[in-house]
Amino acid sequence: MRTEPRAAQVFGFLFISILLRSTISFAHSIDTEFDQVFQLSERQDVLMAENPKYDSPLDVEKYAVAPSQLELEQVHIYVRHGERTPVGIRLTGPPANLPEHWMMCKTARRLQASVNGSGIDGILDEFQQARRIVERADGTHREGECMLGELTDLGRKLWQVSSRDLCRQVVPNVLKSSSTNCLIRIARLGLLPNILQNTETVYFRTTNVPRTTESLQQIIHGLYPTSKCYPQAIPPIFVRNGRDENLLGNAGSCKRLEILLVGFAQAAASAYNHTLEPLDKKLSKYIDGRPVRVDGKPRASGILDTIRAATAHNIKVPSEFEEKGVMDIIEKAVVAEWFSGYKTDEVRRLGMGRLLDDLATKMQQKVAQGDRDPLKIAVHSTHDTALAGLTSTLDVFDDK
DSSP states (O other): OOOOOOBOOOOOBTTEEEEESBOOOOOOOOOOOHHHHHHHHHHHHHHHHHOTTOOOTTOGGGSOOOOTTOOEEEEEEEEEOOOBOOSSOOSOSTTTOOOSSOOOOSGGGEEEEEEEEEETTEEEEEEEEEEOOOBOTTSOBOTTOOOTTOBOHHHHHHHHHHHHHHHHHHSTTOOOOSOSOOSOOOOOOOOSOSSBOOGGGEEEEEOSSHHHHHHHHHHHHHHSOGGGBOGGGOOOEEEOOGGGOOSSOOTTTOHHHHHHHHHHHHHHHHHHHHHHGGGHHHHGGGTTTOOOOTTSSSOHHHHHHHHHHHHHTTOOOOGGGGOHHHHHHHHHHHHHHHHGGGGSHHHHHHHHHHHHHHHHHHHHHHHHHGGGSOOOEEEEEEOHHHHHHHHHHTTOOOOO
16 A cells, blocks of 8 residues: 655665655764874774674665565666776786786777768768777777776676666566676565656666766666667666766865865875885885885775776786785775765765755655656766765765
């Protein structure tokens, strides 16, 4: 039996928020001083070390089953783009010998370009088959080479599989997958129709970056391929101009946010560089004898980016980078550099305030209008900086 909506409740786990017929409350109160932020992080580490049973709020499997009287009304999903190549060239020389050129983008090279063609009654849209090939500085090229930071074939494939799992969760009459790595762990309540007839039922938005756009295309294809869309219901992909972007902390449009983030990055270097010093003996040989530092050359974040990308694509990395103790130290410093600011109210407000305002507006509209608001699912394709910012603001970030 349906009950009249009273308000909306957001369940934040990693990158999902669900609108249910229930109640909402948020509370955030954290001191903004740099040193107190880092002390807070250290206290959490101690808590987890002293109590092995300390549960991460992101452990979705341990979430309580929703009360039976609640009815799923709307889902908001925030996803990181799929696996990509590193955004910079690092660790390519001996003895690390990681690849400078990543040959993992064959799928992305086959594309269909929309062009204008002359018709009897004017200009008509046509499609031109095309191939895109990366050319190196010396003018040479090889089929399937990736750009820096580009979504790879693996990234595409994984998102296509994940989106099919998403489909099985929110679309009725879809066979259950044998996969246990589903994108969303929510009850299959028939949120979406099997065939899309109205584009206002869904909302898809991405940052204006190729890897997020292409990841979203894979998600849409898995959720609603063209064969499951009425001709007039091909879902659009929304993109905002840079100054209007809120799918990440937009320091380019907010000078105060830029100053704060730079300040926290500098504070992280001061707080954590000494923790990285013991790694020099093991790792400096891989970065031309330089020390491993938050603000080093390459930066610790760049080293982490390259190693994580290589590992995700089954590329062998030096054994030192396979040691959990080594990677945990680097990761902790990098997380502090990039995300410690989100332990403060001001960075949360400036970085994630506009995005959460968008979310709240859509949910409040659904609560007010009920079935007159057709929106059922909103998928946002973004970056890890946005997911960390969101989960921090919702107090569920696990510092990973």
